[in-house]
Amino acid sequence: MSEDEITRKAIEHAVKALRNRHLVEEGAHAPAFIALQRPLANQGSEWKEKAETFELELQQCYKAQSRLSEQLVVEVAECRASKALLQEKEDVITDLQNEITKARDEYAKLKTTLEEKTKALELVMSENQERKAQLEEMTIKAKNAEAENKMLIDRWMLQKMQDAERLNEANAIYEDMIDRLKASGLEQLARQQVDGVVRQSEEGAEYFAESTIPALIKHKIQAHEGGCAAIIFGYNSDQLITGGQDKSIKIFDTNTGASTRTLYGCLGSVLDLTITHDNKSVIAASSSNNLYVWDVNTGRPRHTLTGHMDKVCAVDVSKISSRHIVSAAYDRTIKAWDLNKGYCTNTIIFHSNCNALCFSMDGQTVFSGHVDGNLRLWDIETGKLLSEVVAHSLAVTSISLSRNGNMVLTSGRDNLHNLFDMRSLEVCGTLRANGNRVASNWSRSCISADDNYVAAGSVDGSVSIWSVLKADIVSTLREHNGSVLCCSWSGLGKPLASSDKNGVVCTWI
Secondary structure, eight states: OOHHHHHHHHHHHHHHHHHHHHHHHHHHHHHHHHHHHTTTGGGHHHHHHHHHHHHHHHHHHHHHHHHHHHHHHHHHHHHHHHHHHHHHHHHHHHHHHHHHHHHHHHHHHHHHHHHHHHHHHHHHHHHHHHHHHHHHHHHHHHHHHHHHHHHHHHHHHHHHHHHHHHHHHHHHHHHHHHHHHHHTTOHHHHHHEETTEEOOBTTBSOOOOOOOOOOSEEEEEEOOSSOEEEEEEOTTSSEEEEEETTSOEEEEETTTTEEEEEEOOOOSOEEEEEEOTTSOEEEEEETTSOEEEEETTTOOEEEEEOOOSSOEEEEEEOSSOSSEEEEEETTTEEEEEETTTTEEEEEEEOSSOEEEEEEOTTSSEEEEEETTSEEEEEETTTTEEEEEEEOOSSOEEEEEEOTTSSEEEEEETTSOEEEEETTTOOEEEEEOOTTOOOOSTTOBOEEOTTSSEEEEEOTTSEEEEEETTTTEEEEEEEOOSSOEEEEEEOTTSOOEEEEETTSEEEEEO
């Protein structure tokens, strides 16, 4: 039975009870009315009026009863609504209790996970402390090894100094022999001898011409658009080869100053040049990360040598073969190449970028000058570092080998030009001049054909000439309007050529 039916029955029962009560009251009062009517007949009208009044009151009671019934119905309806609302609230409370239970379970899981992570973190921190202790131990070992290494280097340097003293004694004997040979009229033969061995080129004995101190400008040529950072003379030739930022290589006749050929195909600025001893091939180092090889007679490209990952800043050809060349790039590598096959034969990787390099006379070893200021000697076949010496306090910019192979000229950003004894790698002369400042990391200096003079350009556009014997300035040439980037001396003794950042090339006699 539903609540509505229960409520309805309760209301009907209340109404019925009121009616029965009314009837009972009427039955109870009826004898009293009859008894009163008899003695009070004379007052019948008065009682009649009272009866009507009572009847009216009774009607009012009925009306009041009806209103109470209606109020009861309303109260019952409100009670039912309150019960429904209470049920909804209880459902909400139940849902909230379920959510609280889930949250407690999740909190317990997270707490467990946090405890596991905390334990793992403590373990990692413990391992880190162990690693730190191991690192400190290894650092102490490294410092000890470094101290031991320094001691060994000091001992090695002492041995080198002793060797140098013995070499100096041998040089004194050698110079005494040269003096005696000059006195007997054999000056030309003495100049061709190196430790008793007469050097010969691939096509016969080389020319050894006297070099004169340049004083006058012969030609001033606008060779390139932009800077000209590389110039080189052909072997025993009047040809001058230049390379510039305009990606071209040009060949000039130094007698007339006229351009005889232009080589195209380079995809970047030319940073260095070399030429084979038969004057048949020109090789250019380029900022496009490649080396380019041309046939001089036809002007056609022979090879494009790829493999470097950054700009190639230096290149040189072997002194005993036109087949082998070496190159250096800003990818911290030095590469050896076979021109006949057109591929790389060996790669040397080193932590300091190389700015300049050159072959020694034996064709097996290579000198390299690095950004850290050191001069290094390598076995090009095995890639082994044979020797290393601090050449400059700043980056090395140029390396040149003397014609007799006994001296190496280096230039650096510290504005010094050092001469090293090839046999001991000891400094045998330092050249400097007020106002002579190296212009770039690839500024090239040079030695004259007779090994008596050194030429180097400066930021102020001047070219300084030093005497090797006197270690002093003998001439200063001024014609350039921009920083001089490169100098090259003809193997015939003259002229001297220089180039600047405006692409101007000057020849001096």
